[in-house]
Amino acid sequence: MALLSIENLHLSIQSFDGEAQILNGVDLTLERGEICGLVGETGCGKSLTGLSVSKLVSSPPARYGQGAIHFDGHDILGHSENAMRALRGRRIGMIFQDPTTNLNPLFRIGEQMIDVALHSMGANRWSRSAQREARERSIAMLERVGIHDAHNRLDDYPHQFSGGMRQRVLIAMALIGRPDLLIADEPTTALDVSVQAQILKLLFDIVREDNIAVLLITHNLGVVARLCTHVAVMYAGRIIERGIMADVFNNPSHPYTKALLGAVPTQKTRKGTLQGLGGSVPDPYLPHEGCRFAPRCALAEARCREAVPPEADLGHGHGVACIKAGVSA
Amino acid sequence: MLQVKGLSKIYPARRGSPAVTALDDVSFTIAANSAFGVVGESGSGKTTLTRCLIGLEKPSSGEMLFEGRDIARLSPAQLREMRARIQIVFQDPYASLNPRMSAQDIIGEPLLIHHDRLQLSAPARTDRVVELLERVGLGVRHLHRYPHEFSGGQRQRIGIARALAVKPDMLILDEPTSALDVSVQAQILNLLAELQDSLKLSYLFISHDLGVVRYICDRALLLLHGKVIEEGPVDQVFDHPRSDYARRLIAAIPDVDPAQSLHLAH
Numbered sequence: 001m002a003l004l005s006i007e008n009l010h011l012s013i014q015s016f017d018g019e020a021q022i023l024n025g026v027d028l029t030l031e032r033g034e035i036c037g038l039v040g041e042t043g044c045g046k047s048l049t050g051l052s053v054s055k056l057v058s059s060p061p062a063r064y065g066q067g068a069i070h071f072d073g074h075d076i077l078g079h080s081e082n083a084m085r086a087l088r089g090r091r092i093g094m095i096f097q098d099p100t101t102n103l104n105p106l107f108r109i110g111e112q113m114i115d116v117a118l119h120s121m122g123a124n125r126w127s128r129s130a131q132r133e134a135r136e137r138s139i140a141m142l143e144r145v146g147i148h149d150a151h152n153r154l155d156d157y158p159h160q161f162s163g164g165m166r167q168r169v170l171i172a173m174a175l176i177g178r179p180d181l182l183i184a185d186e187p188t189t190a191l192d193v194s195v196q197a198q199i200l201k202l203l204f205d206i207v208r209e210d211n212i213a214v215l216l217i218t219h220n221l222g223v224v225a226r227l228c229t230h231v232a233v234m235y236a237g238r239i240i241e242r243g244i245m246a247d248v249f250n251n252p253s254h255p256y257t258k259a260l261l262g263a264v265p266t267q268k269t270r271k272g273t274l275q276g277l278g279g280s281v282p283d284p285y286l287p288h289e290g291c292r293f294a295p296r297c298a299l300a301e302a303r304c305r306e307a308v309p310p311e312a313d314l315g316h317g318h319g320v321a322c323i324k325a326g327v328s329a
Numbered sequence: 330m331l332q333v334k335g336l337s338k339i340y341p342a343r344r345g346s347p348a349v350t351a352l353d354d355v356s357f358t359i360a361a362n363s364a365f366g367v368v369g370e371s372g373s374g375k376t377t378l379t380r381c382l383i384g385l386e387k388p389s390s391g392e393m394l395f396e397g398r399d400i401a402r403l404s405p406a407q408l409r410e411m412r413a414r415i416q417i418v419f420q421d422p423y424a425s426l427n428p429r430m431s432a433q434d435i436i437g438e439p440l441l442i443h444h445d446r447l448q449l450s451a452p453a454r455t456d457r458v459v460e461l462l463e464r465v466g467l468g469v470r471h472l473h474r475y476p477h478e479f480s481g482g483q484r485q486r487i488g489i490a491r492a493l494a495v496k497p498d499m500l501i502l503d504e505p506t507s508a509l510d511v512s513v514q515a516q517i518l519n520l521l522a523e524l525q526d527s528l529k530l531s532y533l534f535i536s537h538d539l540g541v542v543r544y545i546c547d548r549a550l551l552l553l554h555g556k557v558i559e560e561g562p563v564d565q566v567f568d569h570p571r572s573d574y575a576r577r578l579i580a581a582i583p584d585v586d587p588a589q590s591l592h593l594a595h
Contacts, residue, residue: 041510042481163371192370192537197581204591219510222540222583226591246587263515264585265544267567272523274544276516280480 002029003072003213004053004181010065011048011057011237020284022048024237024292025067027311030230032180035207035214037224037245039260040234043281046217049234050183052076053215054092055084072180090120093174097186099166103158110154113138113173120177141172145202164195168202175206182206185217200227221264225249233257236282236292238308243318253314253325255297291322299324330499330531331359331382336391338377338555351377352388353555359499359548364525364532366542366563369552370578375535377555379501382533383417384408413443416492420504422484426476432487433458433472439494447495461490466520482513486520493524499531506541518545539582543567551575 011023023045030036038046051057053069055076069076074087088094096102104112114134115125121137123130135154142150145168158166167187174182184203188196204227207214216228224231224245231249232242233256241254252258262275279296282288290305291297297304304323311319338352352374359365369375380386382393384400393400395411403411416439419425426435436458440449449457459469465486476484485505492500502521506514522545525532536542542549542563549566551559551574559566559575570576583589 041512193539193581193583194370194578196583200583201591220583221511221585225585225587226583226589228590229592245590249585249587260511261585263511265515265518265540266584266586267540267543269544271544272519272526274515274519276519277512278516280482 001070001073003032004028004030004215005070006049006053007068007070009049009052009067009069011045011052012063012065014061014063018285022062022237022284023052023067025308026234026237026239028232028239028242030181030213030215032211032213033207034230035203035216035228036230036232037228038215038217038232038234039219039221039224041219041260041281043284044234045237046234047185050094050185050215050217053181053183054088054094055079055081056088056094089116089174089179090122090177091180093177093179093182095167095170095174095182095184095187098190099163099170100158100190102170103166105158108155108157109161109169110135110138113142113154113169113176116173117141117176137176138172141176142169145169145172145175146198147172164191164198167191167195167199171199171202171206175210178210180212182212182214183217184214186219187216188223189218189220196223203227221249221261233260237284238292238321240293240322241318241320243314244316247314247316247318251314251318253318253320254293254322255299255324256293257320259296293322330361330363330396331533332392332394333357333382334392334394336378336381336393337389338374338381338386339389351555352381354391355550355552355555355557356391357548357550357557357560359531359533361498361531362525362529363548364534364546366534366536366546366549367552368536368539368542368549370537372554373552374555375552376503378552379417379503379533379535382501383412383415409443410446413439413446413495414497415499415501416495416497417501417503418485418488418492418505421508422481422488423476423508425488426484428476431473431475432462432467432479435476435487436461436490436494439491443495457494458490461493464493464524465490466516480513481509482516485509485513485517489517489520489524493528497530499533501533501535503535504537505534507536507538514541521545539567539579540584551578 006026006028009023009026013020013022026049040046064077117134117137118125139150147153147168188199228245231245232239235256241257252261259277265274282292290307291309294300294304309321309323311321313319334356336352336355340349342348367375381388388401437454440454462468462471467486506517534546546563549563553574558572559570
């Protein structure tokens with residue numbers, strides 16, 4: 001049984017404009033030691049998929065329809081808030097995009113970290129010995145993520161850290177409870193490329209050493225190529241292609257995956273020849289039938305608009321939800 | 330078109346903090362109808378450089394010759410005239426458009442600001458705005474819409490139309506695609522390449538995305554702590570960098586190539 005399995009997950013959100021259908025049957029599995037890149041354009045539902053795994057989407061306004069999320073035997077969507085609190089930070093760690101807004105500027109790094117450490121230890125936070133141990137753990141974890149002189153830096157405030165250092169602190173906080181699953185939502189988007197490279201290497205080492213699973217949400221395909229073992233491409237609330245990263249990147253089969261890969265300028269791309277993708281993501285408020293990508297797809301034909309294409313298996317777990325998969329554009 | 334010679338900018342020491350050298354002896358030349366990339370990490374001086382070029386900062390020393398005249402020495406009236414020749418497109422299309430102004434007002438504003446030079450009547454201004462909207466791939470139907478009704482890519486098109494309104498010779502593009510999805514980024518990059526060709530524009534393209542700079546630019550400059558580390562044609566800068574720093578930076582860019590996976594290295 002996979003560590004994490006998301007099955008046919010549906011999610012809608014009620015707003016003043018009506019009901020937006022955000023997730024339309026997300027299927028995803030993740031094993032220990034795997035780093036799965038979840039990619040797609042803004043608004044495709046990748047962040048909400050990540051938040052759903054730790055049940056951080058407040059409902060209402062959100063409403064889960066069909067589908068389930070299983071994490072190591074736990075039925076996440078059936079869990080109470082108290083049961084989730086026992087999982088978050090201990091079994092499931094999270095890192096978010098912007099390291100400048102995820103640390104409280106008024107508290108020392110140490111206070112914020114020890115707080116998380118105490119929670120993850122499940123210890124009485126007023127016990128001196130637990131506090132001492134939480135401090136020791138925090139120092140050890142900061143050193144592990146590459147912060148030197150950690151026992152002095154615990155007394156620093158967030159503004160005394162650079163962006164890359166703050167992201168390291170957040171990674172340390174996410175890992176301090178020794179989680180089995182790490183959800184990283186755009187962890188390097190706000191960082192410079194050289195810092196990004198360091199953070200990717202750090203995540204890579206942690207996965208190898210601790211044998212944890214990572215769901216990496218990003219729109220940067222280069223980051224996926226560098227770090228991920230697997231990739232899942234999302235479009236309008238559904239995963240339209242997934243598999244081993246090298247299989248998908250070397251042999252993209254869905255027209256959308258091809259278009260995304262073709263939109264990134266590489267060394268060989270000549271000026272003016274970059275393939276943009278016309279049109280825009282579909283409106284989640286509008287009812288729809290058939291393949292959501294059909295309006296932007298050069299290969300679309302009448303039957304694409306009739307029914308949602310089922311996922312076809314191309315071997316080695318490479319799945320693609322397109323009836324024209326493999327046909328060249 | 331633009332010649333920068335020995336440009337330095339030092340922010341003097343203040344209570345408790347030492348002086349900061351934001352730019353240190355920076356020199357480069359941008360030829361007419363060419364695209365020049367400026368690459369560097371945060372704090373390397375990219376923003377200070379643009380602020381000097383549009384006259385928002387006075388450099389500590391050095392010259393910035395725009396068609397032979399030093400930008401730092403222009404009178405306020407000359408500076409205003411120069412600013413019609415060099416326009417700027419900002420990074421964040423969500424923050425750089427006034428949410429209370431329609432597309433028509435936003436794109437038409439530079440026409441009003443430079444009215445004394447352009448002398449366009451109100452109907453002529455509307456015509457020009459429509460022409461600009463069409464130029465950037467939007468249309469007359471977008472004239473009365475407000476920024477919140479546009480997607481990120483469309484907003485950036487409006488930002489570009491606004492910059493083109495006064496028929497500049499040069500655009501400063503400050504990370505124009507970093508807030509956009511790759512699919513939209515590709516459209517905007519192609520639009521910029523096409524506009525440069527048809528309007529004979531020069532670009533000063535600021536980015537930390539080396540792939541984008543390589544795609545759009547003819548020459549590029551790499552800044553580190555305000556100093557020029559590399560300068561030359563893009564192929565030379567990216568394929569045969571002379572400094573270790575440039576080599577490391579180029580190696581750090583994640584290419585969409587499974588062959589550079591960290592998993593293969595182990």
